[in-house]
Structures are given as C-alpha cells and as structure tokens.
Amino acid sequence: xxxxxRLLPPKEALEIWLDNLPDSSPFLQPLLVENxxxxxxxxDIRAKEPLPAFDRSTVDGFAVHASDTFGASESLPAYxxxxxxxxxxxxxxxxxxxxxxxxxxxGGMLPSGADAVVMLEYTQTTGTGxxxxxxxxxxxxxxxxxxxxxxxxxxxxxxxxRIRPEEIxxxxxxxxxxxxxxxxxxxxxxxxGDEVVPPDQTPxxxxxxxxxxFSLAALVENFGxxxxxxxxxxxxxxxxxxxxxxxxEHSDFVIITAGSSASSRDLTARVIQxxxxxxxxxxxxxxxxxxPTILAVCNxxxxxxxxxxxxxxxxxxxxxxxxxxxxxxGLKKPAIPASIPASLTINLPSQAGREDWxxxxxxxxPQGWIAEPIFFKSNLIFSLVQADGVICIPPESNGLPGGDxxxxxIL
Amino acid sequence: xxxxxRLLPPKEALEIWLDNLPDSSPFLQPLLVENxxxxxxxxDIRAKEPLPAFDRSTVDGFAVHASDTFGASESLPAYxxxxxxxxxxxxxxxxxxxxxxxxxxxGGMLPSGADAVVMLEYTQTTGTGxxxxxxxxxxxxxxxxxxxxxxxxxxxxxxxxRIRPEEIxxxxxxxxxxxxxxxxxxxxxxxxGDEVVPPDQTPxxxxxxxxxxFSLAALVENFGxxxxxxxxxxxxxxxxxxxxxxxxEHSDFVIITAGSSASSRDLTARVIQxxxxxxxxxxxxxxxxxxPTILAVCNxxxxxxxxxxxxxxxxxxxxxxxxxxxxxxGLKKPAIPASIPASLTINLPSQAGREDWxxxxxxxxPQGWIAEPIFFKSNLIFSLVQADGVICIPPESNGLPGGDxxxxxIL
Numbered sequence: 087x088x089x090x091x092r093l094l095p096p097k098e099a100l101e102i103w104l105d106n107l108p109d110s111s112p113f114l115q116p117l118l119v120e121n122x123x124x125x126x127x128x129x130d131i132r133a134k135e136p137l138p139a140f141d142r143s144t145v146d147g148f149a150v151h152a153s154d155t156f157g158a159s160e161s162l163p164a165y166x167x168x169x170x171x172x173x174x175x176x177x178x179x180x181x182x183x184x185x186x187x188x189x190x191x192x193g194g195m196l197p198s199g200a201d202a203v204v205m206l207e208y209t210q211t212t213g214t215g216x217x218x219x220x221x222x223x224x225x226x227x228x229x230x231x232x233x234x235x236x237x238x239x240x241x242x243x244x245x246x247x248r249i250r251p252e253e254i255x256x257x258x259x260x261x262x263x264x265x266x267x268x269x270x271x272x273x274x275x276x277x278x279g280d281e282v283v284p285p286d287q288t289p290x291x292x293x294x295x296x297x298x299x300f301s302l303a304a305l306v307e308n309f310g311x312x313x314x315x316x317x318x319x320x321x322x323x324x325x326x327x328x329x330x331x332x333x334x335e336h337s338d339f340v341i342i343t344a345g346s347s348a349s350s351r352d353l354t355a356r357v358i359q360x361x362x363x364x365x366x367x368x369x370x371x372x373x374x375x376x377x378p379t380i381l382a383v384c385n386x387x388x389x390x391x392x393x394x395x396x397x398x399x400x401x402x403x404x405x406x407x408x409x410x411x412x413x414x415x416g417l418k419k420p421a422i423p424a425s426i427p428a429s430l431t432i433n434l435p436s437q438a439g440r441e442d443w444x445x446x447x448x449x450x451x452p453q454g455w456i457a458e459p460i461f462f463k464s465n466l467i468f469s470l471v472q473a474d475g476v477i478c479i480p481p482e483s484n485g486l487p488g489g490d491x492x493x494x495x496i497l
Numbered sequence: 498x499x500x501x502x503r504l505l506p507p508k509e510a511l512e513i514w515l516d517n518l519p520d521s522s523p524f525l526q527p528l529l530v531e532n533x534x535x536x537x538x539x540x541d542i543r544a545k546e547p548l549p550a551f552d553r554s555t556v557d558g559f560a561v562h563a564s565d566t567f568g569a570s571e572s573l574p575a576y577x578x579x580x581x582x583x584x585x586x587x588x589x590x591x592x593x594x595x596x597x598x599x600x601x602x603x604g605g606m607l608p609s610g611a612d613a614v615v616m617l618e619y620t621q622t623t624g625t626g627x628x629x630x631x632x633x634x635x636x637x638x639x640x641x642x643x644x645x646x647x648x649x650x651x652x653x654x655x656x657x658x659r660i661r662p663e664e665i666x667x668x669x670x671x672x673x674x675x676x677x678x679x680x681x682x683x684x685x686x687x688x689x690g691d692e693v694v695p696p697d698q699t700p701x702x703x704x705x706x707x708x709x710x711f712s713l714a715a716l717v718e719n720f721g722x723x724x725x726x727x728x729x730x731x732x733x734x735x736x737x738x739x740x741x742x743x744x745x746e747h748s749d750f751v752i753i754t755a756g757s758s759a760s761s762r763d764l765t766a767r768v769i770q771x772x773x774x775x776x777x778x779x780x781x782x783x784x785x786x787x788x789p790t791i792l793a794v795c796n797x798x799x800x801x802x803x804x805x806x807x808x809x810x811x812x813x814x815x816x817x818x819x820x821x822x823x824x825x826x827g828l829k830k831p832a833i834p835a836s837i838p839a840s841l842t843i844n845l846p847s848q849a850g851r852e853d854w855x856x857x858x859x860x861x862x863p864q865g866w867i868a869e870p871i872f873f874k875s876n877l878i879f880s881l882v883q884a885d886g887v888i889c890i891p892p893e894s895n896g897l898p899g900g901d902x903x904x905x906x907i908l
Contacts, residue, residue, distance in 0.1 A: 174732070193876075252882050
C-alpha cells in the first residue's frame with residue numbers, strides 16, 4: 087500500500103470513508119436538560135401537553151365577546167360593562183358575561199366566554215363603570231389559542247438533533263427536565279515521528295515539539311468528541327502496531343499524525359492496514375495542503391492518518407475528522423460551517439483538479455469584510471494562528487481573481 | 498422612567514451601553530494550555546526561541562551545497578559523493594563536505610555547510626557511491642530557515658485573543674505550557690413575572706413555566722460567561738429591589754427577563770433605576786422582536802432588562818448581551834458571527850426605520866442554501882426551536898424581496 091497510487095477528489099474520498107462506517111448507534115446517556123448544551127438528542131420528543139396551556143392575551147387591553155364590538159367606531163363606540171381585572175398568573179373568578187369587558191394584561195388568561203382582546207389604545211373608560219370601545223375586534227384577535235405553539239402528541243424534536251439554547255428553552259416550556267443524549271465519541275490521538283518530542287521537553291538539535299496532539303485534541307473537543315491523547319510513537323513498526331491496537335480498543339475513532347517524512351507516512355499506512363478489514367480505503371487526496379491523507383476503517387472503527395505538518399493536519403482534520411466525529415456522535419443533519427462572505431484582496435492561482443485551502447485574515451471595511459490570504463508553508467503553525475478563516479479554491483477552478491466575493495470558513 | 502419615550506436604533510443603543518461600561522480589567526487566571534480552549538488570553542506572548550529551531554528540509558532528497566549543482570541538467574548531470582544519511586530527530590554527524598550530497602527526509606535537519614536540498618525525483622544513484630543531480634537548485638531552495646515561522650522576541654499572540662485549537666498548537670510548538678487567561682464573567686440571571694413558575698412545577702391555570710432562565714443560561718455558557726440562575730421574582734417592588742441588589746453584588750453582569758405584561762416591564766425598569774448611577778440608559782429599541790429592551794449600567798456593572806417573550810429574549814440577548822459578555826471577558830476583537838449566504842424564498846415586508854429579525858429554516862439545494870422564513874409570534878418558543886438561523890431586515894429597508902441573497906446568522 088504505497089503512497090498516492092491514485093489521488094481521490096476530497097468529496098469522493100470522504101464519501102467512501104463515511105459509506106464504510108457501520109451504522110452503529112452510540113450508547114445512551116440520560117442527562118439533565120440544563121447540562122445538555124451541545125449534546126445530541128438520542129430520542130424523539132413529543133409534547134405531552136399543549137403550549138400555551140390556555141388562551142392568552144397578546145396585548146394589554148380588555149377581554150371581550152368579539153360580537154359585542156361589531157360596528158363600533160370613534161363616532162359610535164360600543165359601551166360595555168367593566169368586569170374585574172384578570173390578575174396575572176390566575177384564571178378569572180367567573181366567566182365573562184355578555185356586553186362586558188375584563189381588563190387583561192399581555193400574557194393573561196382569557197376568561198371563559200371571551201374570544202378576543204381589544205387593545206388598550208382603542209378604548210376609553212368613562213368613570214361610570216363603563217368602557218367605550220372605539221374599534222371592532224374580530225374573533226381570535228389579539229389572542230394566542232391553546233396549543234397554537236405546540237399540540238399534545240406533536241413531535242417537537244427528533245433524535246439526532248444538536249441541543250442549542252433554543253432547545254433548552256423548548257424543553258423548559260414543556261416541563262421536560264431529563265432527556266436521553268448519545269454518549270460522546272472517544273477519540274484517541276497519537277503522534278508519530280522519530281523527530282517529535284513532547285512540548286514539556288526541550289528539543290535537541292533535529293527534534294521538534296509535538297504540536298498536533300494538542301491542537302487536534304482541542305479541535306475534537308470543539309466539535310463534540312472526547313479527546314484522549316496517547317503520546318508519541320517512534321517510527322518502528324513493532325512498537326507502533328502494538329500501541330495502535332491498544333488505542334483502537336479503547337477508542338471509537340483514532341487520529342494518527344505521521345512524522346513529516348514520507349517513510350513515516352508509509353509506515354503509518356502499513357500499520358493501519360494491519361488493524362483489520364476493510365483497512366485503508368483512501369491513501370492520497372487531491373488537496374493542498376494534505377495530499378498524503380490516509381482514511382481507513384478497521385473492524386468497524388474509523389482511523390485517519392494525517393500528514394505531520396501542523397497546517398495540513400488541522401485543515402484535513404476539519405474537512406474529514408469532524409464529519410466522522412459528528413456521525414459517531416449521532417448527529418443527523420450535518421453541521422453548517424460558520425462562514426462569512428468577504429472580498430478577496432489578490433489573485434490566487436491554483437492547480438485545476440486539486441482543491442486548495444488558503445488561510446486568510448479578515449479585515450473589516452466600510453464595504454464589508456476583506457479576505458487577505460496568508461502565504462503559508464504547511465509546516466508553519468503560526469500561519470494558522472494568524473488566520474481568522476480559510477477559503478477553498480474548488481478543483482474545477484484554476485484560481486480565484488482578486489475582488490471576488492469568497493466564502494471564508496471561520497476557524 | 499416610563500416605557501418608550503424614545504425608541505433608539507439598535508446600533509446606537511448598543512454603543513451607548515458599551516460606552517458607559519468602565520474599562521475594568523477582569524481578574525487573571527493561570528491555566529494549563531491544554532485547558533484553555535475558548536478562553537481569552539490575558540497577556541502578550543513573545544517567542545523565547547526561533548521556529549523552526551534549525552534549518553529543515555521541506556522535501557525528501559539530498560542536502561547539498563547549491564553551488565555544486567549549478568549548470569546540472571539531464572544531459573550533463575552534476576556528480577556528487579554520497580554522504581551518510583541524516584537520521585530524523587538527529588543532527589548530521591559531520592558538516593557536509595564540498596561536492597557531497599547527504600540523503601535527508603522531509604523535516605530533517607540540514608548539515609552545516611548545506612544550503613539547499615535537491616528533490617529525490619531529480620537525482621539518480623549510480624551504485625558507485627555517487628549521486629547524479631539532474632537539475633540545479635538555488636541556495637535556500639527546499640529548506641525552511643531557522644526562525645522562518647517565528648523569530649525570538651516576536652509577538653506571537655496578543656492580550657485579548659480567544660484561544661482556538663490553532664493557538665493551542667502554537668503554544669505547544671514553542672513549549673509554552675501555562676498562560677494567563679482572563680476570568681470568565683459571572684452572569685446572574687433572574688426571571689420575573691407573577692405568572693411564571695419553575696419548570697419542575699405543574700403550572701396552574703394562568704401560569705406558565707420559566708423558559709428564559711434556562712435558554713439564557715445556555716446562551717451565556719455558549720458565549721464564554723458563567724451563568725448563575727437566581728430564580729423567579731414576583732412583580733413586587735420591595736422583594737425585587739432587595740433580590741436584585743444581592744444578585745448584582747455577586748455578578749459581573751445581570752440579565753433580567755420581565756414578565757410579559759407592560760406593568761411587569763415598567764416595574765423592572767423602575768427597580769433597575771434604583772441600583773446605582775448612571776442607571777437606565779436605554780429603554781425601548783426600534784427593533785422587532787424586542788422593542789421593550791432596557792439597557793443599564795449601575796455602579797459600573799451592566800444590567801439588561803429583556804422582554805419576557807422567549808423569542809424576543811433570545812434575539813435581544815444575542816444582539817446585546819453577547820457583546821457585553823465578550824467585553825467583560827476581555828475579548829479584544831469582536832467575534833465574527835457565524836453566518837451563511839442563502840436565497841430567500843418569499844418577500845418579507847417590514848417597517849422602514851425598524852430593524853427586524855426573522856427566524857428561518859435552511860434547506861440545501863443544488864444552487865446553494867435556501868432560507869425559508871418561519872412565521873412567528875415572539876411568545877412561541879418553538880418557532881425558534883425550528884429555526885436554523887435568523888436574518889436581519891435593516892432599518893433603512895422596508896423589506897426584502899424573495900430570491901434575494903441574504904446572510905443567515907446561524908443559531
């Protein structure tokens with residue numbers, strides 16, 4: 087399994103990988119709603135009760151029988167008897183008699199018999215216990231009907247939905263305090279390369295500190311996985327094999343970054359291939375940075391071999407590892423990547439047939455956002471630190487002209 | 498301080514509020530880099546060493562004296578003596594002699610004397626200990642110079658920057674393991690309204706469950722604050738006053754949602770006004786939903802009074818509370834909101850002079866994203882639960898035509 091027998095287009099490579107993942111359901115985890123932010127719902131939720139639970143006024147004014155106001159005008163008002171005010175948080179003491187109007191606040195509960203609310207500004211009190219209504223209201227005007235937001239039995243949230251603050255509000259509205267979420271996938275992270283040492287060690291000449299284990303762990307955390315760092319492997323097949331086997335057993339997904347040399351990348355592919363069927367599915371993607379990417383599934387578990395260069399590793403992890411984390415987490419609808427349209431400052435040439443990703447700085451201008459490409463080598467981590475986002479030059483294009491409106495994916 | 502003496506444009510309202518916040522610096526908190534994801538850096542970081550720390554090869558090939566290859570071609574190769582291979586993670590045993598070539602891997606350390614690397618594919622080994630070089634290389638070709646990414650003393654990250662996976666990678670590269678971050682702001686959250694009961698309670702007729710405390714706590718968490726829920730206040734000034742005073746003492750920022758009635762909103766403004774100078778700065782914003790918004794600063798601490806309707810509360814919290822959380826957290830550059838361009842399905846009329854925010858569903862199509870507006874009443878939380886994002890109709894417009902490309906802010 088040597089490198090780059092055939093470079094696959096990124097889209098096709100990702101599809102092959104995802105298609106080879108088994109449809110296993112992650113474990114369920116019961117959670118208090120208030121602790122469920124960002125988690126994936128593992129059950130369909132149906133409402134047990136209507137929302138609102140009673141007819142409510144949407145304005146400040148007077149609850150009336152709509153028919154009592156028909157024909158009312160400023161010159162010929164309808165005269166209604168003032169009933170008792172409806173207190174907030176309580177039902178009316180009695181049904182609303184005909185030819186009567188009960189003062190009501192926004193959110194107040196309509197008395198039985200009432201079918202509309204006249205807004206305060208279209209009324210006048212006379213001081214004699216009577217109310218002048220200066221405009222007619224139609225039945226149902228200015229009220230929220232029982233069940234208008236949600237009906238009993240209605241499916242309100244589906245399995246596989248990510249829980250945002252909005253969903254937490256919805257659960258609270260219905261009195262739902264505990265839900266089943268999917269367990270978060272455990273993502274094992276391994277670095278390799280004879281030249282790589284942990285960041286707490288002072289590198290000797292020829293050595294570099296491990297960057298990828300830490301940046302990738304943070305990326306995994308950001309996108310809903312539980313990262314577990316498993317250290318650095320030397321480029322020795324027998325050690326690598328045993329260690330990867332062990333890590334794979336304890337993980338739902340394994341991310342390996344190779345050392346920067348081609349021999350280290352070849353070793354990584356060779357070792358992954360021995361982890362089980364179907365093994366390495368993709369070795370080499372037509373993308374820059376990140377050509378030497380390895381995508382594998384071994385005994386039902388995904389493994390990705392990332393290039394060792396820190397910029398390549400991060401770009402490829404966002405494009406390939408994040409969708410797999412989302413799939414393993416039970417997310418149904420793929421997340422929409424945060425992005426912003428911006429005007430490109432300069433021409434960006436690229437090679438047709440290859441997908442290119444370029445880090446950019448975003449600068450605000452009176453005409454909107456401006457994207458300034460950062461000239462980078464994929465081994466310079468600080469070109470990504472400076473970047474606000476990345477832009478894609480698609481394979482079918484041989485570059486983007488300066489002044490073009492591009493879509494910047496926010497980092 | 499009665500409602501809506503003057504409705505301010507949203508942008509102006511936010512500016513007034515932010516301008517009245519004192520420039521206090523949040524507390525410092527030393528953190529391990531691996532625990533700092535999403536936090537705000539509280540110090541300028543300068544590199545103590547160069548990156549890379551030594552001249553590295555960017556390709557697989559042979560380290561050479563560039564001048565030894567000048568004039569080389571396929572028909573007239575340069576012949577060089579093969580030196581020992583440079584092992585990954587180690588320096589060469591000896592300087593590279595003139596007319597010699599040392600095998601080197603990508604990421605390997607250049608031997609002293611060498612100033613370029615010839616790519617493997619432009620060479621041929623002869624079997625007699627000699628190397629044929631088929632193309633010339635220029636000095637510095639295919640190498641990363643010491644300090645090319647970062648120079649010693651260089652400012653690499655500034656105070657006020659949010660830490661992403663990329664920054665964590667940068668710290669690791671430099672061996673930085675602990676940094677000072679700003680403490681996260683504590684955000685006190687209070688609900689009010691005589692009709693509001695906690696979600697674990699079954700509402701009696703006329704009562705509704707507290708939605709806002711929970712959805713807002715999740716929003717605060719999402720945007721880097723530490724939410725603390727302080728329960729529900731009745732619409733009684735003497736209780737409200739004492740409780741708010743207490744909460745304000747223990748918080749960096751207080752979010753109050755009023756009951757849904759106008760009298761509950763008036764009470765909220767009256768109570769806030771008594772918390773200290775300058776008090777209520779804005780009462781009423783020209784926006785829909787969310788007109789009755791109250792913005793205040795009392796004794797140096799911001800307070801926001803949100804409308805009680807759950808949709809209004811969430812929309813206004815995103816527009817006003819989030820920038821204040823970011824300011825209190827020490828974030829220097831405002832966050833770029835995640836958004837996506839989409840084609841609007843239908844005409845959306847609006848009132849000129851007012852800023853409107855409409856929840857939309859996003860549907861993927863071969864032509865790109867499509868935004869389907871959700872018809873909502875601001876008291877229906879499930880209109881937000883269904884939404885993928887919101888779009889803005891700016892004050893200077895009286896609507897958006899169907900087919901227009903709009904910017905959907907992702908929820």
